[in-house]
Amino acid sequence: MDQAPLRLPALGEIGGALRRQFQELAFRLGGERLRERLRTLRLHTNEFGQDPFGMDLDYVTAALGPLLWLYQEYFRVQVRGIEKVPPGRCLLVSNHSGQLPLDGAMIAVAMLMHAEPPRAVRSMVERWVPTLPFVSTFFSRAGQVVGTPENCIRLLENEEAILVFPEGTRGLNKVFARRYQLAEFGQGFMRLALATRAPIVPIAVIGAEEQAPALVNLRPLARLLRMPAVPITPTILPIPLPSRYTIYFGEPMHFEGRPNEEDRVMEKKVQEVRSTIQSMVKVGLEERKSIYF
C-alpha cells in the first residue's frame, strides 16, 4: 500500500494553472515593455529562481496580471515625478487609504513599469501575515517581507526599495469624513532610514480614498472578529470602486542623526516627512479634475 488509494486534488497543479493564466494576462497588458523590464530587474536568485527572502519572479509576474489590469483599466493610474526615485536603497513613504491596501500595489506596479531602472518594491507586511495559509506563501513569493526592523535594514543594505506606510491601519481604515487627512505617523521608518543612511522618497496617492468610502467603522465588531477594522462601505463586499488614481513622487529627503535618538528628536524629523506628504496630497487634490470619470 504505498500508493494512496485516493488522489487528493493536487493544489500545486491548480495553483500552477492559475499562475500561468495570470502571467498571460500580465504579458497581454504589459506587452514587450514588461518582458524587457522584467529582464533588467536585478534580483539575487538561486538556481530555482528564488531570492533569499523567498521572492520568485514567476509569482511576481502572476501577481502582476490582475494588478496591471487594475492599474491600467480600472484605476487608470497616472504617475508624476517617478524619475526622482534614486537608483539604490530608498524608503518609499506614502499616505495610506482605501480599506484595502491597493495603494501599495499600485505604487509597486508603477515602480516596476515606470521607474528607471525597474524596481521590484518590497513592502513590509504585518507580523501575523505568516500565520495565514496561502496568503503567507503568496506574499512571500511576491517579494513581501515580514515587517521586522532586521528585515528592513537587511533589504536596504542590499540596495532595495522598501515601501512603508507609517500610518499603518490607522490610515488604511479611516472613515470617509477624514479622507486625505494623514493619521499619526509611526517613527520606525525614520530610525531605519537613519541607521542605513537611506533617502526617504515621499509619496502621495490620490484616489485611493474614494475606492472604498467607509461611512463607519464598527469597532466593537472588529474587536470581536479580531480584525483591525470592520468598515461599512457602499459596496459592503470588499470590492473597490473605480476611482482615478494619481501617484506623486516627491524629492528624496535625506536625514542625518543617530537612529537611537529620543522620541522627541525623532518626532521632529517624522513630522517633516508627514507635512511634506500632506502638502503633496493637497496639491494633488487641487490638480484633480474628476474623481471617478
Added chain:
Amino acid sequence: MSSEKPAIAITGICGNLGQVLAKLLHKREERIVGIDRRLFPGKPKDLEFHQVDIRKRKAEEIFRKGDIGALIHMGIMHDPRMTAEEHHHFNVLGTAKALEYCARYGVEKLVVLSSANVYGPHPANPNFLTEDAPLMASARFGDIRDLVEVDILAQSFLWKHPEVETVILRPVHIVGPTIQNAPSRYLRLRRPWTLMGFDPMVQLIHVEDACRAMIEALRPGLRGVFNVVGPGEVSLSTIFKELGTNPVPVPHPIARPLLDRLFRLRVSNFPPGELDHIQFQGTVDGSRFVKETGFRPKYDLRETIWAALR
C-alpha cells in the same frame, strides 16, 4: 606519547554525524580520541576509542591523562522516543561534565555542536536570525528545551573560561544519506505531509559541510557563537519538486491534533512540535562564520537537497 601532537577528542563519535567527522579528521591524520557510550562498529584500527558514558568517572580519566588539545562535543542525543528526563540527564549533565573536564585539564579548544533549531520557527521571526536572537525554540516545542539549555551552558562557559577557546556552532538542518535526524527522515518520506497553504523557506546543510564547519572551528583564535548555513535558502515545495515527491497537504488546524495522536500511537515518529518547521520561518544568517573563517559549503543547493536520499 608526548612527542605526538595533542589529540582531538570527540564525544558522540558513534553517531552517523560523528562517523563522518571522524573520517574527515582521520584523513587529515589528526590524532582522535573517541568517546561514546555506544559501540563503534567500523572503527579504524589506529583510532583511540573509549566506550564510556561522558557523565561517568572513567570519562574524566581520559581527559586526565590523554593530552587532549581540543574537544568537539556533539554527544547530544535527539530521540523523539526518549523521555524529556532522559534527554535532560544525558544532554545537559553530559555537556556540563564535558565543559568541566575542559576547564580542569587544560583543553585549549572547545567546539560545541548546537543547532539553528534553538531559535525556533515563529511567524514573527525576521528572515535571517543572527546569533544574538533569543533562543525561543522551547516556547512552542517544550520537549527540546534540553537543546536550548546545552547551548546556554556552553555560552556561559565561553564567558567564564576565557582560557578555553570556545566555539558554539548552530548549523541549519543537517542532511545526509546516513543521517537519522528529523529533517533527513522527513525528506525521505514518500508521501510527506505539508501544511496546506504554507511553504516556508528552509535551509539545509550537507553532513560533510557541517563536519567541515566543525573542523574549521578548530582553527586557533576563533571564539564565539556562530550560525552555520549551507548553500542557501529554498522553499519547501521547491525541495519536493526537485525530489519528485508528491506531498500530502494537510490543513494546519487538523494536522497538529492528528499528528499528536499518530505520534502517541507510534504510527509516526515526528512529534507534533516539528510541524512548526514546515509552517513558519526559522532561517538564520550565517555571515558571521563566513566572515571569520571564509567557510564555503562544498555542496550546492541541488546536491544538498538530494543528500538526504543518496
